[in-house]
Amino acid sequence: MIKRANAVMAATACLLFATGSYADQPSPWQINLQPAATPIMSQIRWFNAYSLWFVVPITLLVLALLFVVMIRFRASKNPVPSRTSHNTVIEVIWTIGPVLILLFLAVPSFQLLTEQLTFPQNPDVTVKATATQWQWNYEYENSGDNPLAFDSYMLKEPDRAAAGKDDKSIYPRLLAVDNEMVIPVGKTVRVLVTAAPTDVIHSFSMPSFGIKIDAVPGRLNETWFKAEREGIFYGQCSQLCGKDHAFMPIAIRVVAEDKYKQWLTAAATDLGKANKALMAEVDVPAKATDVAANVTQ
Template identity: 40%
Template sequence: MTFKTMMTGLLSAFVAAPALAQDLPVVGRPHQGGMGFQPASTELARDLQWLDGMILVIITAICLLVVALLAYIVVRYNQKANKTPGTFTHNSPLEIAWTIGPIVILVFIGAFSLPVLFKQQEIPDGDITIKVTGYQWYWGYEYVGEDLAYDSYMIGSPATGGDNRYSDDVQTMLTDAGYTKDEWLLATDTAVVVPVGKTIVMQVTGADVIHSWTIPAFGVKQDAVPGRLAELWFTPEREGVYFGQCSELCGISHAYMPITVKVVSQEAYDAWLAASKDEGWYTDVRAALTN
C-alpha cells in the first residue's frame, strides 16, 4: 500500500466524523452464541429468510415421515413379528407415489424460490451506484458519477498501523471510530455510506483473485471475479451499522477483510458526501496502487 493510499484512508475517517458521529445502532453483526439470521433490513433479506423457514418446515416434515416409516417397518416387519417374509419384488402404486411425491415437492419449492432468485438477479435502476473492487486484502469503493473513491481496511490491519492482532492501540482506534472491542475484526477505517430507503446498486469485481462481497442483513452476496463486472442491489429499510466479510477464500489474510456499511438519513448522507468532496477526499485507487 502506498503512502498516498494510506493518507487517503486516514483523511477520510477524519472528514467523515462530523457527518457520521457513531450514534447509529449496530444492526447487522454476529453475536456470540447466536443462532439464526441477522435482522432482515431489506426486502431481499426478508424474502430469503421466509423461504428458508418454509423449506425448513418441508424438510422437517419429510424427515419425520421417513423416521416414522422406518420405525413402523422395524416394529411391524421384524423377524419376531413377521416370521414369513414377503416374496414380492415391487409395488407399482408405491413406486409411482414416491416418484411423483418428490416432484410435486420440488415444483412447490421452485414456485416460491425462483421468484426470489429472479428478484435478486433483475437489477433495477439505482439511486446510487457504487463500484466495489476486492483486493488482497481490502476493499476499494468508487461512487459512480461522484468523483469519490476510497479504500477500506480493517481497523487493526497493517494499513491502519496494526498487525492483525488485538492491542491497546487497536482498542484506541476502535474507540475513536465509535466501535467496541466486540466489533474488532468487523469494523473498517472507512465505511460504505448510503441513505436509507434508496436503491443501491453495487458493481462488484476483483483486482487479483476471487473475493466475495456480502452483507447478511441485506440478503446480498456476490463473487468479485477479476475481469468481470457483476452487480447486486439492495434498498436498506432502517438506519444503522451493518457488517459483512469477504466470503471467498482469497489468501493468507482472508479473515481480515471485513465490510462495514452505514445506512444514514438522506440529510446525513448529503452532508457526508459534500464534506468528503470539499475536503478533497478523492483518489483514483488504481493510480494510487501503481505510484
C-alpha cells in the same frame, strides 16, 4: 425524583434499544438468519421459514421410517424376508409426492430469484467494490467530476481509540473497518463488484441485505439493494481467498439522505474528518450513554 427516575429509565431504554437495532452483526449462538434490512432479505427470510414446513416433516418421516424398518424388519423378527419386487400404489405416491413438493418450493424460489435479478433502471447511487488480498476499495461513480474512492481495511485493536470506535457493541472485533461504505436509507444502490486483475476470486456478502456475489478478476458483476433502515451492517468476504480471508470484513453504514450528502461533500476533501463528523451525528448508543450520564448527575 420521579421525573429524574423516569428520565433515567427513558435514557436506559433508548440505550438498550438503540444498541440492539443500530448494528446488524452475528450474535452468539445465532441459528437464524440476520434481521432483514432490505425487501429482498425479507423475502429470503420468509422463504427460509416457508421451506421448513416441508423440510421438517420430510426429515421426521424419513427418521420414523428408518426406525420402523430397523425394528419391524430386523432379522430376528423376520427370518424370511419379503420378496415383494414392487408396489404400484407406493411407487405412484413417492413419484407424485416429491414432484408436488418440488413445485411448491420452485414457484416461490423462482419468484425470489426474479426479484433479486431484476435490476432497477435508474439507481440512486452506484458504488464499485474492488477486492484485493485482503481489503475492499469503494468508488462512488456518480459523486461528481472527481469520483470518491477509498480503501476499507479491518480495524486493528490498537487503532480503535484513534478512530473513535472503542464500543465493540457497534464496532465488533474482526468486523469493524476503518472506512465504511456510506449509503442513504431508502435509496436504490447498485454495486459493481470485481477483483484486481492480478488477484484471486473474492465474494461480496452482506447477510442483512440478502446479497452475495463473487468478485472475479477481470469481470464486473452487478448486484443491488435498497436499505430500509439506518444503522451499520456487517458482512465478510465469503470466498476462500488466502491466509487472511477471515480478516476481510465488509461494513456498510446507512444514514439519512441529508447526512449522506453532507458526508459525500466532506469526504471529497478529507475522508477521515468526514467519517468522524458522521459518527458524531449517528452513533445513537454513544449519544444515549451521554444522555443517561447527564440525567443521573
